Amino acid sequence: MLSLLNLGQAMAFFRRSQLPDKDSLTPLYAMICEQIHKEGPISVEAFMRLVLHHPVFGYYRQGLPVGLDGDFSTGPEHSQMFGEMIGVWCFETWQAIGKPTSFALLELGPGRGTLMKSLLSGTSARQDFHDAIQLYLLESNVTFRQMQQERLAPYKFMHLDSLDDLPPLPLLVIGNEFFDTFPMRQFIRLSRGWRERAIGLKHGRLVFCDIAIRHEEAVILDPKAKKGQIVETSPQSLDVVRCLSRHMATHGGAGVLIDYGYDVPTGEDTLFALREHKHTDVLSKPGETDVTGDVDFSALRRTAEEEGLRVWGPVGQGAFFSQMGIHIRALQLRRNSPTHAAEIDEELYRLIHPAVMGTWFKVLGLSRQNFSHFPGFPEHKQN
Numbered sequence: 299m300l301s302l303l304n305l306g307q308a309m310a311f312f313r314r315s316q317l318p319d320k321d322s323l324t325p326l327y328a329m330i331c332e333q334i335h336k337e338g339p340i341s342v343e344a345f346m347r348l349v350l351h352h353p354v355f356g357y358y359r360q361g362l363p364v365g366l367d368g369d370f371s372t373g374p375e376h377s378q379m380f381g382e383m384i385g386v387w388c389f390e391t392w393q394a395i396g397k398p399t400s401f402a403l404l405e406l407g408p409g410r411g412t413l414m415k416s417l418l419s420g421t422s423a424r425q426d427f428h429d430a431i432q433l434y435l436l437e438s439n440v441t442f443r444q445m446q447q448e449r450l451a452p453y454k455f456m457h458l459d460s461l462d463d464l465p466p467l468p469l470l471v472i473g474n475e476f477f478d479t480f481p482m483r484q485f486i487r488l489s490r491g492w493r494e495r496a497i498g499l500k501h502g503r504l505v506f507c508d509i510a511i512r513h514e515e516a517v518i519l520d521p522k523a524k525k526g527q528i529v530e531t532s533p534q535s536l537d538v539v540r541c542l543s544r545h546m547a548t549h550g551g552a553g554v555l556i557d558y559g560y561d562v563p564t565g566e567d568t569l570f571a572l573r574e575h576k577h578t579d580v581l582s583k584p585g586e587t588d589v590t591g592d593v594d595f596s597a598l599r600r601t602a603e604e605e606g607l608r609v610w611g612p613v614g615q616g617a618f619f620s621q622m623g624i625h626i627r628a629l630q631l632r633r634n635s636p637t638h639a640a641e642i643d644e645e646l647y648r649l650i651h652p653a654v655m656g657t658w659f660k661v662l663g664l665s666r667q668n669f670s671h672f673p674g675f676p677e678h679k680q681n
């Protein structure tokens with residue numbers, strides 16, 4: 299990986315070559331161009347790893363991308379009902395696993411800490427539940443970590459550096475828009491066979507291209523696939539699910555993973571980029587643009603099942619929240635604050651309607667095999 303020390307060298311590269319448009323120029327743009335110039339094209343996965351997670355200039359290592367003043371907003375940032383419904387899920391699931399007097403509650407990628415704040419305040423009347431919580435947050439962004447310290451100050455919690463540091467306790471794990479931050483590989487079927495989508499350089503500018511893949515990878519891809527078909531895979535996401543599943547299989551527990559994505563791969567390119575709440579060019583302003591793609595829930599499900607877990611859904615976020623009682627909560631909020639009725643209706647619509655977040659956003663449930671009812675999932679949706 300390129301280091302900060304390479305930056306001067308990378309900028310020198312631009313002095314020697316044709317400059318890209320000023321808008322695209324960021325320290326990472328220069329560093330990536332220099333690397334490609336020296337070593338050849340890099341895969342989409344390597345590009346995403348750099349632009350999202352570079353230790354100094356990566357998108358998730360600096361600033362505060364989430365929120366109305368960031369590049370995108372999330373369900374918990376739009377409505378307290380999001381975190382409250384996840385709180386109801388946690389409470390009911392804690393009861394379903396036999397009310398352990400101590401359990402680990404883990405949030406993956408808590409961002410501004412808003413979901414957790416709503417979850418904890420929404421369940422504050424359940425003292426026995428609160429007494430049993432050992433709270434853990436997995437967060438790589440230093441600025442978010444500080445914000446979580448401030449916003450969750452009344453509660454005791456620990457930041458985890460690695461999932462291996464989880465205590466040997468039953469685990470309830472929640473994660474919203476966490477898996478869409480992981481790099482993905484894209485394989486593309488071309489007339490000369492399967493290749494990997496990559497980023498190269500043309501006249502000093504970053505462009506999409508393709509690179510060869512290993513024979514062992516090519517043979518597992520469908521030889522009859524249509525030209526242009528794309529297969530996406532996120533090995534790092536599967537590692538996380540594997541680790542969480544092993545913990546739950548050993549110590550008990552359950553989880554809900556929420557994200558945008560598909561249950562059945564469509565063969566299409568789902569890579570996209572967001573900046574200041576608008577879609578933008580994936581290759582522009584690396585490190586200052588969110589580059590993301592749809593989560594492949596079928597792969598997450600397969601991985602958890604391979605580790606012996608029972609997997610529920612995915613179901614649409616709208617169906618999940620409706621099952622958890624969001625309509626009743628909206629009614630209560632409207633009654634308590636009639637002047638905010640229109641806002642509450644708008645929040646409800648955004649979270650559950652198929653035209654907004656209701657179906658593109660999905661919820662995958664993980665539990666041990668002996669679970670017979672999983673809160674939030676209609677019985678007929680069981681797998």
Ligand SMILES: C[S@@+](CC[C@H](N)C(=O)[O-])C[C@H]1O[C@@H](n2cnc3c(N)ncnc32)[C@H](O)[C@@H]1O
Pocket residue numbers: 358364372373374375406407408409410413436437438439442473474475476479
């Ligand atoms: C898209 S944001 C979602 C934030 C929050 N869950 C929400 O719904 O508002 C992704 C979050 O995951 C964190 N994150 C991304 N990659 C991570 C990693 N590898 N380890 C830990 N946290 C990570 C980001 O810093 C951010 O807090």
